[in-house]
Amino acid sequence: MxxxxxxxxxxxxxxxxxxxxxxxxxxxxxxxxxxxxxxxxxxxxxxxxxxxxxxxxxxxxxxxxxxxxxxxxxxxxxxxxxxxxxxxxxxxxxxxxxxxxxxxxxxxxxxxxxxxxxxxxxxxxxxxxxxxxxxxxxxxxxxxxxxxxxxxxxxxxxxxxxxxxxxxxxxxxxxxxxxxxxxxxxxxxxxxxxxxQLLPMKKQSDFQTNILDRMREDSVTHIVKQDPLILLYGQRQYEKVGGQQHNWQYISQKMKELGRFLISVCEANNDVKSLTQCFSPHMFDAVIAAVKNVAGYESKGHTFATPSLALKLGYSLQKCCSILRNSAIRNEDEDLKKKATDFLEIYKDEWTERVSVHAHGTLSTAKYNRPQMLPLVEDVVCLHKYLDKAPEISKDWDTESRYLEFGKICLCQIILFNREKKWGSTTAQIEGLP
Structure with missing residues (x-):
C-alpha cells in the first residue's frame, strides 16, 4: 500500500x-x-x-x-x-x-x-x-x-x-x-x-483539583474515582463545606470510607460492581455485614474496634441513598426510586438496633474507662512563664523566628481563652479578626 x-x-x-x-x-x-x-x-x-x-x-x-x-x-x-x-x-x-x-x-x-x-x-x-x-x-x-x-x-x-x-x-x-x-x-x-502538570491541561472543576487530585493513590482511591455515586456524594459535600480548605481532607476521608465499604461488599458478593447496587431492599443485610466487617465488629461482646467508623458510614450511606432516590425522581426512574425508598425505610427501622446501639455502647464504655489526665503544677507554671514572654518579644521583631514565636504565643493565648472551642481558633483568618 x-x-x-x-x-x-x-x-x-x-x-x-x-x-x-x-x-x-x-x-x-x-x-x-x-x-x-x-x-x-x-x-x-x-x-x-x-x-x-x-x-x-x-x-x-x-x-x-x-x-x-x-x-x-x-x-x-x-x-x-x-x-x-x-x-x-x-x-x-x-x-x-x-x-x-x-x-x-x-x-x-x-x-x-x-x-x-x-x-x-x-x-x-x-x-x-x-x-x-x-x-x-x-x-x-x-x-x-x-x-x-x-x-x-x-x-x-x-x-x-x-x-x-x-x-x-x-x-x-x-x-x-x-x-x-x-x-x-x-x-x-x-x-x-x-x-x-506535564500532561495536557483540561478544564477541571474545583472538586477535581482540590479533592480528587490530592488523594493518595491506592486501591481505595481507584475505587472512589470509578464509582459515580461516591463522586456525586463527594461533590455534594464539597458544595456544602468545601469553601474552607481545612474541610478538603474531611471530604476526601468520607469518600474513602465509602470506598473501603464498597470493597468489603464486593469481596462478599461478586455480583456487586458499584455503590448504587447496594441500595436495594434485598441488599440491606449485606450492607450491615460489610459495615460490621469494616468497623471490626465482635459478635461475642457486641463491640466495635472502630465504633465511630460504623456511625459515620451509617450517615454517609443514608445520604448516598437519598441522593440516588432524588436522582431517580429527576430521571423518572420509578424502579430505582422504589428500591432506594424501600432501602431507606428498612434503614430507619433496623439500623439503630443492629449497628448504632452497639457503636454508641462501645464509645460510652471507652469514655467511662478512659483515665482523666490532669496537668502537673510544674507544667502549668512553665506554660504561664512562656506566655509572659509575649511583651518582650513584641518589642523586637527583627528576625523571622521571633515573629513566628510571637504568633505561636498569641495563638496559645486565644485557645486558652476559648477553652473548648480550640478548633475555631486554629482556623481563624487574620482578615476575619476584629
Missing part, C-alpha cells in the same frame, strides 16, 4: 512492528493490531483502522505470539515514526540532526552514549504520549510494559517529571530515586502533582 492509496481512504492509522529479530519484543495491545513481516527490519507499517469506534486510550503491553514477545515500539523524536530499534534508526536516518550527531561522536558502548540515546528515546515517546492525551485516543508507550493479562489502564500511569518516561503511579517515587535525570535536580512539591 503506497501513500496515495492511504490518502484516498478515510482511515485512521496505528503503528505496527514488522521486525523479525529474536531479541525481546513487544507491540501495541490493540484489537486492530496486525503484524506485518514485510519491509525493512525494525521499521513500522501503517495499517488502516476505521474511525467509527469511540475514543479511548490504550497502553502498550507485552503480547506473546508463538512463544516470542513482540517488539516494543518507540516513537522517533524527529520523524514521529515507530521503530523497535530506535538507536539504529537514528544513526541511519537522522545522523545529520545536531543532537544525534553529538551522540554519535561519543564512544560506542560507552555509558555516556547509552544515556544520551536514552534521553532522545524518552523524549520521542513522551511527545507521542502527550499527543495521545491531547487527542484522547491512541496507544501510550510506557517505560515498563505490563504482563499480558494484568489489564493496566491509562489511569495507572503518570510521566516522570525528570526523564518523561511513563511509570505506574505507585512506583513513581521509587523510580525517581534511581532516575538518571533526577540526580541533577532537586524534587520540589508533590511527586504526583508535578507529574500531572
Amino acid at each position: 503506497n501513500d496515495s492509496e492511504l490518502d484516498e481512504k478515510d482511515h485512521e492509522y496505528i503503528p505496527v512492528d514488522d521486525s523479525d529479530d529474536s531479541e525481546e519484543s513487544e507491540a501495541f495491545e490493540d484489537p486492530e493490531y496486525v503484524p506485518d513481516s514485510s519491509g525493512d527490519e525494525g521499521a513500522s507499517q501503517l495499517l488502516p483502522v476505521t474511525t467509527d469506534k469511540p475514543k479511548q486510550i490504550l497502553v502498550q503491553s507485552c503480547i506473546k505470539i508463538s512463544g516470542k514477545r513482540e517488539a516494543k515500539m518507540h516513537c522517533c523524536l524527529f520523524c514521529s515514526k515507530y521503530y523497535s530499534k530506535m538507536p539504529r534508526h537514528m544513526e541511519q536516518i537522522h545522523a545529520n540532526e545536531p543532537r544525534v550527531a553529538r551522540v554519535l561522536c561519543l564512544a560506542k558502548k560507552s555509558r555516556e552514549r547509552k544515556e544520551a540515546l536514552s534521553v532522545l528515546l524518552r523524549e520521542g515517546d513522551f511527545a507521542h504520549n502527550y499527543d495521545v492525551f491531547h487527542k484522547e485516543q491512541g496507544v501510550v508507550l510506557p517505560k515498563y510494559r505490563s504482563r499480558e493479562g494484568e489489564n493496566k489502564s491509562i489511569n495507572h500511569y503518570l510521566p516522570c517529571e525528570f526523564c518523561r518516561a511513563f511509570v505506574i503511579k505507585t512506583s513513581l517515587r521509587k523510580h525517581q530515586k534511581t532516575c538518571s535525570q533526577s540526580k541533577k535536580e532537586h524534587i520540589f512539591g508533590s511527586t504526583l502533582e508535578n507529574s500531572r
Whole structure:
C-alpha cells in the first residue's frame, strides 16, 4: 500500500512492528493490531483502522505470539515514526540532526552514549504520549510494559517529571530515586502533582483539583474515582463545606470510607460492581455485614474496634441513598426510586438496633474507662512563664523566628481563652479578626 492509496481512504492509522529479530519484543495491545513481516527490519507499517469506534486510550503491553514477545515500539523524536530499534534508526536516518550527531561522536558502548540515546528515546515517546492525551485516543508507550493479562489502564500511569518516561503511579517515587535525570535536580512539591502538570491541561472543576487530585493513590482511591455515586456524594459535600480548605481532607476521608465499604461488599458478593447496587431492599443485610466487617465488629461482646467508623458510614450511606432516590425522581426512574425508598425505610427501622446501639455502647464504655489526665503544677507554671514572654518579644521583631514565636504565643493565648472551642481558633483568618 503506497501513500496515495492511504490518502484516498478515510482511515485512521496505528503503528505496527514488522521486525523479525529474536531479541525481546513487544507491540501495541490493540484489537486492530496486525503484524506485518514485510519491509525493512525494525521499521513500522501503517495499517488502516476505521474511525467509527469511540475514543479511548490504550497502553502498550507485552503480547506473546508463538512463544516470542513482540517488539516494543518507540516513537522517533524527529520523524514521529515507530521503530523497535530506535538507536539504529537514528544513526541511519537522522545522523545529520545536531543532537544525534553529538551522540554519535561519543564512544560506542560507552555509558555516556547509552544515556544520551536514552534521553532522545524518552523524549520521542513522551511527545507521542502527550499527543495521545491531547487527542484522547491512541496507544501510550510506557517505560515498563505490563504482563499480558494484568489489564493496566491509562489511569495507572503518570510521566516522570525528570526523564518523561511513563511509570505506574505507585512506583513513581521509587523510580525517581534511581532516575538518571533526577540526580541533577532537586524534587520540589508533590511527586504526583508535578507529574500531572506535564500532561495536557483540561478544564477541571474545583472538586477535581482540590479533592480528587490530592488523594493518595491506592486501591481505595481507584475505587472512589470509578464509582459515580461516591463522586456525586463527594461533590455534594464539597458544595456544602468545601469553601474552607481545612474541610478538603474531611471530604476526601468520607469518600474513602465509602470506598473501603464498597470493597468489603464486593469481596462478599461478586455480583456487586458499584455503590448504587447496594441500595436495594434485598441488599440491606449485606450492607450491615460489610459495615460490621469494616468497623471490626465482635459478635461475642457486641463491640466495635472502630465504633465511630460504623456511625459515620451509617450517615454517609443514608445520604448516598437519598441522593440516588432524588436522582431517580429527576430521571423518572420509578424502579430505582422504589428500591432506594424501600432501602431507606428498612434503614430507619433496623439500623439503630443492629449497628448504632452497639457503636454508641462501645464509645460510652471507652469514655467511662478512659483515665482523666490532669496537668502537673510544674507544667502549668512553665506554660504561664512562656506566655509572659509575649511583651518582650513584641518589642523586637527583627528576625523571622521571633515573629513566628510571637504568633505561636498569641495563638496559645486565644485557645486558652476559648477553652473548648480550640478548633475555631486554629482556623481563624487574620482578615476575619476584629
